[in-house]
Structure formats: structure tokens, C-alpha cells
Amino acid sequence: MRFDASVRVYPVWASKPRCGRPIYTLCVSLSPQDGNGAEVRLREAVTLKTLRRMVSRGEKFACLAAYDATTARWLERGGVHVLLSGDSAAQVVLGHDRTIDAPIDFLVQITAAIKRGAPKTLVMADMPFMSYHASVESAMLNAGRFMQEGLADVVKLEADATFAPLIDRMTRAGIPVCAHVGFRPQTTAVLGGPTAQGRTKEAMETLVDDAVALEAAGAVLLLVEAVPAEVTRRIVEATSVPVIGIGAGTDCHGQILVVHDLLGLTDHPPRFAEAVETLGERIKAAGAEWAERVRTDRIGGSRYTMRDQSGGSSGDATGGASGGTSRANTGGADSPEESR
Numbered sequence: 001m002r003f004d005a006s007v008r009v010y011p012v013w014a015s016k017p018r019c020g021r022p023i024y025t026l027c028v029s030l031s032p033q034d035g036n037g038a039e040v041r042l043r044e045a046v047t048l049k050t051l052r053r054m055v056s057r058g059e060k061f062a063c064l065a066a067y068d069a070t071t072a073r074w075l076e077r078g079g080v081h082v083l084l085s086g087d088s089a090a091q092v093v094l095g096h097d098r099t100i101d102a103p104i105d106f107l108v109q110i111t112a113a114i115k116r117g118a119p120k121t122l123v124m125a126d127m128p129f130m131s132y133h134a135s136v137e138s139a140m141l142n143a144g145r146f147m148q149e150g151l152a153d154v155v156k157l158e159a160d161a162t163f164a165p166l167i168d169r170m171t172r173a174g175i176p177v178c179a180h181v182g183f184r185p186q187t188t189a190v191l192g193g194p195t196a197q198g199r200t201k202e203a204m205e206t207l208v209d210d211a212v213a214l215e216a217a218g219a220v221l222l223l224v225e226a227v228p229a230e231v232t233r234r235i236v237e238a239t240s241v242p243v244i245g246i247g248a249g250t251d252c253h254g255q256i257l258v259v260h261d262l263l264g265l266t267d268h269p270p271r272f273a274e275a276v277e278t279l280g281e282r283i284k285a286a287g288a289e290w291a292e293r294v295r296t297d298r299i300g301g302s303r304y305t306m307r308d309q310s311g312g313s314s315g316d317a318t319g320g321a322s323g324g325t326s327r328a329n330t331g332g333a334d335s336p337e338e339s340r
């Protein structure tokens with residue numbers, strides 16, 4: 001992050017100005033800027049208390065599933081309150097068809113990456129398939145990994161009321177849990193495909209009972225996926241923790257989407273996901289432009305060639321002895337890039 005320094009000199013009159021002359025005082029103010037020189041608004045870290053306060057004031061909070069530090073950094077700058085290291089990473093990052101293929105080590109790593117990129121955002125870690133089902137002990141240890149190695153603020157489990165004892169145990173150990181109810185993508189194989197939930201009176205009552213039981217067990221947040229708006233309304237009325245929705249109507253306190261769906265990167269997004277960008281098309285155009293520049297030898301001019309130690313061009317793309325291509329390189333006359 002860069003800082004823009006503005007310097008101002010103010011006259012300060014003493015109570016009895018001598019010779020009518022003011023005393024001058026120098027004020028230097030630093031405003032943080034992003035890589036494009038735009039001012040960055042610094043904010044307080046978002047915590048569970050922040051979300052509760054927003055709920056009590058009737059303010060909605062914004063959540064997104066994201067998967068890397070750079071995207072997280074920009075989303076925090078945009079004012080997103082909660083980032084989820086979703087097991088949807090299996091699909092949008094790793095190219096699998098199902099969320100159950102998300103490896104736990106990978107999710108722990110990207111959770112920490114998101115927190116490093118967005119340190120003032122509440123980061124929620126999605127516990128993947130089989131990381132909390134085999135035994136209470138392995139579930140506890142895996143949740144602990146997300147908290148310690150993954151720097152998570154909250155872990156998320158796909159749950160019905162049968163998970164209440166596990167959530168109770170995690171809560172008593174100091175692990176804040178978000179209980180994900182409604183359509184639970186990790187159960188897709190049992191359902192026979194992605195299926196909206198809570199569509200009969202009986203199914204709605206079961207979901208509301210699940211949500212109440214999970215809050216009673218200690219869940220600090222609820223996430224409701226793919227249910228009719230009436231179910232969400234009932235859950236919001238019956239519980240007192242912040243409720244996040246996805247494809248569940250507008251009655252919840254916060255809303256979440258997969259960032260790839262929001263950015264227009266997904267070929268077949270869910271019906272409820274409305275894109276605000278067409279980044280896929282823009283990446284395609286950028287790729288085509290790059291290919292054309294490479295084909296026609298139009299790449300970057302003198303900036304593209306490192307100097308050798310005599311000050312001339314080395315013709316060595318790595319920049320010779322003092323260059324290198326590391327992204328951690330912090331700059332300098334012979335450095336190929338500034339620190340990200």
C-alpha cells in the first residue's frame with residue numbers, strides 16, 4: 001500500500017499575538033492509496049460483534065466466497081464484510097465437478113491466504129467433506145487447524161440438528177461455528193443432484209427446528225442455502241444470530257455469493273447468482289491482446305529488458321545478477337518489479 005502525503009501549514013494565533021504575527025504549525029496527513037493511486041478507506045476489523053451490531057441497526061452485511069489473497073485484498077477495499085474460503089474452490093479453482101473434492105490442506109492454505117490479503121475482514125473457513133464426519137476427535141482437530149494454520153475467525157459446517165453435539169463441543173473449545181442449513185452441497189450425491197430444500201410445510205418446519213437446535217448448541221452464525229423466502233423468514237424470526245442467505249430470498253441479514261459468479265467468470269452459474277461484471281469476457285479479450293502482442297513482437301518496450309551491470313541491456317529476461325523474477329523482490333533500479 002502507498003501513502004499520499006499532504007502537507008498544510010496553518011497559522012495559529014497565540015492568545016495575545018505579539019507584533020500581530022501568527023505562529024505557524026505544520027500538519028502532515030497521510031492517506032493510504034491502492035496500486036492505482038485511489039484512496040483506500042481504512043476500516044475497523046469486522047468481527048462477530050460488528051455483524052451483530054449491523055443486524056441490530058438493520059444494516060445488511062456483504063459476504064463472498066473467495067479463494068486467494070489478491071482477490072480478498074480488493075474485496076476488502078470494496079467494503080465486503082465477510083469472506084468465506086468456500087469448498088466451492090474444488091469447482092472454481094481446481095476444476096472438479098463437486099465441492100466434495102476440496103482437499104483440506106488446500107482449504108487451510110487458502111483460508112490463511114484470504115486472511116493475509118484481507119486482515120480486517122471476518123474470514124470464515126468452510127470445513128470440507130469428511131473433515132468433520134468421521135469422528136468428533138478428527139472434527140475438533142481439523143477445526144483447530146482452520147483456526148490456527150488457516151487464521152480463520154469462524155468455521156462453517158453443513159449441518160442439521162444431528163450436528164448440534166459437535167457444534168456444542170467446538171463452541172466450548174472456543175471455535176466459533178457457522179451452521180449451513182437448507183441445501184447442503186456436500187449431500188448432493190444423497191439428494192441425487194442439487195435440490196432446493198424446505199419446499200413442503202413439513203420440510204420447512206424441520207429446517208426451522210434444525211436452525212433453532214444449532215443456535216442453541218452455540219452456532220454464532222447461520223447460513224441458509226436454496227430455500228423459499230418463507231423458510232428464511234421463519235428462521236430469522238426463530239433465531240437470534242446473524243443469518244446469511246444464498247438463493248434464500250432477501251430476508252436474511254447478510255448475503256453471500258461465489259465471487260466467480262459475481263464477476264461473470266462462471267459458464268453455468270446458479271439461477272439465483274446475478275453477475276455484476278463480465279470479467280470472463282474481459283480476461284478472454286486480454287488473453288487475445290497478449291497473444292497478438294507476442295505474435296507481433298510488441299511487448300513492453302524498454303521496460304521489458306533488464307539492464308546488465310554495465311547499464312546496458314543484458315538480453316537476459318531474468319534481469320541478470322541483481323534482477324530475478326521473484327514477486328517478493330522489493331524493487332530497486334535493477335529490479336524487474338515492485339512488491340505486490
Ligand code: KIV
Binds near residue numbers: 087089126
Ligand atoms: O463453498 C461455497 O461457496 C459455499 C457457498 C455457501 C457460498 O459454501
